[in-house]
Amino acid sequence: MKKLSILLVSLAFFACKNDKTEDKQSEIEEVKVTTETSKDETNEYPTQVFWGDTHLHTNLSMDAGLFGNRIGLDEAYKFAKGEEVTASIGIKAKLSRPLDFLVVADHSDGMGLFQAIDAGDEWVMKTTQGKRWNGLIKTGEGGVAALELIKAFSNTKLEMDPNDPGLQKSVWTATVEAAEKYNDPGKFTAFIGYEWTSLDKGNNLHRVVIYRDDADKTLGQIPAVTNALSPDPETLWPQLESYEKNTGGKVLAIAHNGNLSNGVMFAETRMNGEAFDESYVKERIKWEPLYEATQIKGDGEAHPFLSPNDEFADFENWDFGNLDLSVKKTDDMLAGEYTRSALKLGLKFKNELGTNPFKFGLIGSTDSHTTLATADDNNFFGKATNVEPSPERWKHPFVTSDQGVIMTWQTVASGYAAVWAKENTRASLWDAMKRKETYATTGPRMSLRFFGGFDYNENDLNNLVDAGYEKGVPMGGDINNAGDKSPTFITYALMDPEGGSLDRVQIVKGWANADGSLAEQVYDVIWSGDREVNAKGKVPAVGNTVNLEDATWDNSIGSTELKAVWTDPNFDPELEAFYYLRVIEIPTPRWTLYDKLRFDIKDMGEEVPMTAQQRGYTSPIWYSPK
């Protein structure tokens, strides 16, 4: 019936289209010329923001499988591209909006295989069956071979031993092939990548490795799976280096949200206990230009212990312990695992060693183990298959140990990676990641621009992209040598058209004082409505309009668009500093509220938050006196 109605509609439109538009035609042509000229047709700068997930697991990851994930690479890409798939628990799943790119970051592992029959490998041709089936395939009768094979397989009359090492074809090959299959330059980018899964005594030090290249270079690169050799990320870098050297390709690594590393992610010494040296700091930032600031296992931008004056720092923090909760978190660990404090520590090492090892840009990603890259609160498929939508999931203990318990309601529907690039291709997106023209959000697709320089003024807001690039640098860039000027910044935020409106735009500044101490300050730059800065120097809270009975809210208390030029009022040209944008939405329903209403849950306790202020963090712009 559906097919028929679409056809009928099509026919109806065809019928009425032709006779109506004739007379307006000349007028349209004229106007088109005048409007087109103002558009940036040269595409000199990145004019598009692309949305993706850099950290997704499918059932190829052993842990994902153990959680019950039964769907794989095809489903991961289909889902990211906006198609409907069936989730492992059997319900239909679809993104309300497709993503532009995806990095399937599974753990690699060897696996037996049948393509060898097709290839006529020696060990196959040794058997009568193998020879016969190979022949059938060659003569175009693969279907017959397949049926025979199924029969033989089912009756265990297979002459070949599926565990023969000759049968080994790695999951890596499957991963690379799927990425090639779904990569669609200009429309959808399927990056080739994997997760380097380093755990040291339960402290999460994972890195997602992303290649810029296609199968020709990457297929032969068996991922550096974690092995008995070492969990030290320093052992990953030489492998990335040798990849580039041997293939002429390019690769980068994104450090996993450090909030479950118990301070090890940004420890001030190397893992072997030695002090940082010039070589270490250079290598680290060379291979790890991006950092995952937010994901399902907690938001990692800031922590209230580290930033007591920041009223927004207390947001979805997971500060209970390390990944398996084998060791409880203590306050002294926090500085080594939150984005802002790591950026500050980086300045200290810049002063000491000449290079900033933590000069990273920011992205968000899900780290979902469900094959489904969901970060929207109203469509959240959870961290793993055992906590896909169900009336019980909120109270399922997600991690349990003798040190404590993390409940599933504490998982966060977060986040996505936004990348400013010229086109949707592996090369263009990867290059943007490398230059850090990226930002993190906890899910919403807000458009954020952030430019730094010394010469911006209010007029530049009329043409902020051109002015931004011409007179300064975008997010991820550097400004130097201020002389007698103070740096100025263009800040721009446009709300997600499906999300909450904007509460405020802030600039977070961090710097290293001459005495070696590190400092930070959060500035409210521009906000919605006519709220006035209070005695404490803060813009008061925007309010909360969420109706807990039906999960609706009123966008009128926030702004759709916020833009401003901001000059640092407390600038010292002699000090190393960084600035990044934090944009905060008005409160909207959290996934727990949607679950509560959808499943009519009666016993969800007071401790479970029902609303949240979604947010975005841009890559910093760094100032250096040199």
Place this chain on the structure above:
Amino acid sequence: MKKLFKEPFFHFIIIGIALFFLYGLVNKGTDTKNTIIINDFDLDNITSSFEMQWKRDPTEQELQSIINQNIKQEIFYQEALKMNLDHNDEIIKRRLSQKMQFLSNDIAALSEPTDEVLKTYYKENFEKYLTPTTYSLYQITFSPDKRKDNYKDAIETLKQFPEASFEEMQPWGDKLPFSYYFEEANANELGLQLGSKFRDALETQEINNWTGPVPSGFGFHLVYITNKTPPQLPGYEKVKNEVIRNYEYDNQNETNELIYQELKKQYDIQFDIKSKDFDPKYVEYLENEFNN
């Protein structure tokens, strides 16, 4: 730790260790020895996988240490098998079942579809390949940021200038970073930029007239649609890659199911349920379902 003691896997390990020692005691007298052969192939494998990761040959010391790890793993593995430690181990079950899944995926890939098969698939599933509706349109935005009542302003502007030319209408809107004119923009792209509300509302707007207010994620709009092209079915060649992808995916799922059903035929599945929580009729129903 308490939790651990309840884990069946943990029990297995404990029992396993106990058996291990028991086995040692019982076997003291006997002199039979197992053999582990490390041949050229194994050494080749070890060195080449080392080389793949480290881009150099292992040193003698490294080689010895890897061989030692392998031997240790093999011995533990063999002994564990002897003690049936693999039985009822959920991890091993899943792993092996996953391997079967891989085999079945590869079987599916063996039969390469002909063009004819693909074309039939394309025709049967034409809805998957329809392009979205495309529009050429002018729009002006009435933003709540800049107006007390943006909805009312939009209505009044439309009332006042229903016949306005494109040049005349443009200045009445607010400046937002969207084009005034969208040429041949597809509904999905418009939805991503301006919100699904806008995309959906366009469907019912008159063409060749200023209409509205049309809601979006950013306020209300007056819209003039100059051209609307309904969903079209692109030619087979244009979407061939996508057709292949979809066909292969469906084929893989069908093969998986076929293999499962074939294998299941060789099993008699019985339910031995004594609990009163389950209705015997339901159990009977299940038994029928799974044996058919």
